[in-house]
Amino acid sequence: MNTMLLLPKRYLLAMLVSLAAVPALAAPAAPKLILKPWSPSQELSLNALAFLPGPSTTERLASAREGLLLLDAQGLELARLEGSYEGLDSRSLGPNVLVASLDGARQQALLVSLDPQKRQWGTPLYLPTRDFPVSGLCLYRDDASNLFVFLVGEEGKGEQWLVGNGEHLSGTAQRVRGLPLPPDAKTCQVQDDTHQLFVNEERVGWWVYPASSEAETVRVPVAMRIPFGDIRQAAGAMAVLPGGLLGLDPEAAQLHLYQQDSEGWASRASLPLPGLKEPESIAVRPTKTGIEVLLRDDDSGRLYQGEVDWQPAPVPVSPVLPSVAAIGQSEPVARQGDAADDPAIWVHPTTPALSRVLGTNKKQGLLSYDLQGKLLQELAVGRLNNVDVRGGFKLGAQTVDLAVASNRDRNSLSLFSIDRTSGQLREVGEIPTPLKEIYGICLFQPHAGELYAFANGKDGRYLQYRLSAPDGVVKGELVRQFSVDSQPEGCVADDRRQRLFLGEEDVGVWAVDARADQPTTLSGVIKVGPQLHADVEGIALYQGADHDYLVVSSQGNDSYLVLDAEPPYAVRGAFRVGLNAAAGIDGASETDGLEVTSVNLGGPWNQGMLVVQDGRKRMPEQAQNFKFVPWTDVAKALGLP
Template identity: 30%
Template sequence: MADAAPRFSSLILLTISMRFNVKKQHTPLAFLFASLLCAPGKVMADTASIDATAFSIEGNQLTPLVINNQLHYLVTSETRGLILTGKDQNIISTLPGHFSQSDILQHNGTLTVAALNNDTYGVELYRYNTGTDEFEKQQSLQADLADIEALCLSVSGEHLTLTTADATGQMKQHWLADDHFVEIRTVNTGPGIKSCQADVQNGYVYLADENTGLWQYDHHAEAGDGRSLILTQHPGVTSEGVEGVGQAAGLTVFVSPDAPVVSVFRNDSISEFKINGEHKWEAVRAAPFNNKTVIGLYDDDSESLFTAVLPVSAPQTAIRRAQPADGHLTAFAQTDPVARFGDAADDPAIWYNDKTPESSVIIGTDKKSGLDLYDLSGRRLQHLNAGRLNNVDVRSRWQVAGQELAIAAASNRTTRTVDIFLLDPATRNAVPAGKLPSQLNDLYGLCLYQHTNGVDVLVNDTDGSYERHRLSFENDKVTGKIIDRFTVPSQPEGCVADDENAMLYYGEEDAGVWKRSLDISNPEPSLIAKADGAVKDDIEGMGLFDVDGERYLIVSSQGNHRYAVYAITDNHLLGTFDIVPDLEKGIDGVSETDGLETMSLPFGENLPDGLLVVQDGHNVMPSQQQNFKLVSGSSLAEFIRRHRPK
């Protein structure tokens, strides 16, 4: 049977009914009420009708699944527990209990069931042993102060992931680590979530909201709280929420008791099937079988289970299959979080102490409130409430006025100045030492350049303008004068100066990486790397790192949560790496990095090859304010040696 003709459901933008095709929008929560836009359905006149067959066993959820190429069903019951049957509904195995819903994960030959216990309001995890036909309890997750109301299972990398939604309106993701669950991520969803399903193939989590519709979230543990709303409306229905959702290898089905249809969402479009008879569907689960989709349904009118076959198959390929990173690194430490939630932590710098390298300091900007200083364990040493500081850089051996100074410079978007700080190695604190006026309207990125004549600050504007300031020091104050100006075609931010070779590397966020000579007048800049292929815009922070006498440029590829490594000799891209979680250390991975800093000097016996510091856009495990992650230079050097040309 060919795929039935899909039916169009009217689309909703705020309270306006839309009658034309439109792409779904991915919206952060802050803009939710300005952009409630659903995924489209192709405009068609009719809805295909299919029959449903009543299931012989009572329960409140029916999940089809395939075991050894044979169709089976799992009944979830609030009175009888879990009941596994064959295709002909003969009972194969039972687990007594009181369960309101469940989810199944089949991965690497193992069948795992998560069930929501009505007695404890917590989740119980079972492995189904196909040899003995028994459910073997593995773990449990107790509810906190709020009842868990929805759950789903998935795999993230090597980790079994349990996603839950509770009565207070929070979605939480947990990883199973040996014999316990580790909380990874918390997202505020709002109350009313009744069902959950993960589409691992395309990297989404779907939440059925009884008040609004079907929410689509990024499945990645490091993702933010952005979401898309898949919304339908039918004639005569004033408010149409969604209570049930099912997933079948990239094909998503969902139901509402207010609509007499089963909706199918795939390839960014919706088709619908009306099941003959009068029903109020509250739950649905799905499985691919024989190039069709088998669904299990719960009808609230009759309080009965049904099964049906949809004449549609799962997509052949994933919509969002990304090119994998070339390597994976982990952090050995992380800094204390910044003071406030939101986009706050931005750019780090390293203040190197050549007398006692272990006492070196990480300096990070908090673009909501100032500057933070941390030791190499990540402990905060000092906070300076200095305004909205965006980028920071350090030079620790400035020979001026008969003395050697360590200074930090930061772009201040509050005062539109370049703020200079003197760094005291005795106290490991920073002291304000001057504000350089700028003619830029919106100070953004910044880096320092040390040369035979002193130290320069290069600072940019979001409009693409650059200023170069030459620093002076007198009477314990740092001043400066503008000695050069230049522009890039569009918004820049990150930059780094190669002091030895008098070369500036700087990013144009949407385009790539430029380089420009710093020792000649009016040099011709060149675009040395584009933001395409394995490197995704925005191009953000960058740093220089030496391995075996060769210098490499490390760049934040923010669009895919990775870092690109280029050889500066020929601008060749060695590869990309990401920073992944370390469950043993309890440190999460890194995503959406703004600024970074690298240094290949030894920091003591634990860091003989240097250090990489990166901003983490989503600090999870558990969810907290943003911070900075510290990665051993040995790990970075090993990646470079493995991927550079032989």
């Protein structure tokens, strides 16, 4: 029953009067833009402007038909690099400034340093001539201080180039990747803190892409043209700040303000630009009270400066993870697409430098590489997914080392002997399983002369087989089985402690007693959450002299988590495998399988080696491969004892 209907009329009237007296919550005031003309002290054909990087500087940068220019706040020329230039972006480079532009005469992108104190330009670094006209470019600095330039070209062509690191510009630029962009894109900008690349599509809207060279190429709209958004005519040049974008509609002479939030992008205001007929260039920087703006009207060539009394709220950024570089990599696999999957490391019993890295190609078979990544063997035995290795297996009268892989063509285990002198692989048998979709595999060797294989399927089932070959023919006896609730894949056995670690892709990592005669009670190691991002993929065990660690592929954020291999499984940290500019090796991402050893393999591997599958091969773009990382660098990055 509505109790208000039972109140006397005089009380109802008093309530209505009091409610009417409460002031309504005021909507936030619309941002305002105040503009005034700004003219350099001499006639110049400027086409792009930028504020000199740095919070307290008043100088401006400009590209013009007369050169690259350093100007003071009144437009007085302070330094000039002769030439004819279009487009402009900049980043701090220690005490200097890195400037990117397009040389109109040579039709090439270039990078050049500027010393603003001495007012001197350096020697330009030119990117190679491209096979498409470059219409725009922008700079990006990643978490590891690598410097990149993005090129925007006709017909949707885009590229990312590595041009420097830290305070240094490289001697040569390296192409990292191509990326598909909108067909009528003309300009781009990058927000470094959030690793976001913004690109315009003139007749559609503004888009945002991941800027990281290892990221998947996906895009999300910031704003669209009417009727799908608030852009009246065209999406032109833009400028970005933490949490915000300011974009020009040159045909409607409007400035659009957008705020990023947890749901995406929201329009904050659309401001008219009185006196401008075709605004084509914009530069911004935050002030204490708002945003300082520089604009250029392409119709008249006039320049304007002003301030918007609004600042976007910065969005939370992910913690910066330490980055380690691979110093070696395997040759790419011989199949395109999602092919390379899981590595294993075979250690030579007498000469560790002759050890091998095995890798599966799930479109071909088993591959064997030396420690420099050279392909030594390929066994085309079918779609192998995961592989593991153990030594000292009795194959009849012979003692061999054994590699076992999950074969998705026949839902079986494929077995390979490894010659203990040469490292040569030979297929020696197959064990069928009742799994409908076999997936992962790992081996368990509790004692000399005893070997087990754990095989899992996409339905969550685990089968434990005792492997033997007393008469030279391999056999597998099913001794135990159990299940997890959803799809598993990676697993690793701790032979010393007789414990199996297994990953459930969307859930986390579990531990279970690996012995065949023990209960199959699962205990939690770590759940998917802030530190471990699904999918949970490869799992490996580093067994050092004093500490044992689990290394887990946290595929959802392209990182690797390290935690103690004993309860309470304390997390030691996470890291990424970043690019190695000096060696020309890209980083690793979208990692499926990985493996690690603590054995001294010599040289840079004196504390062991980590091998990770690279799901996105860059620099140059090729089929997938495996990256080789010194464990010394992992331990240093995470401060491991």
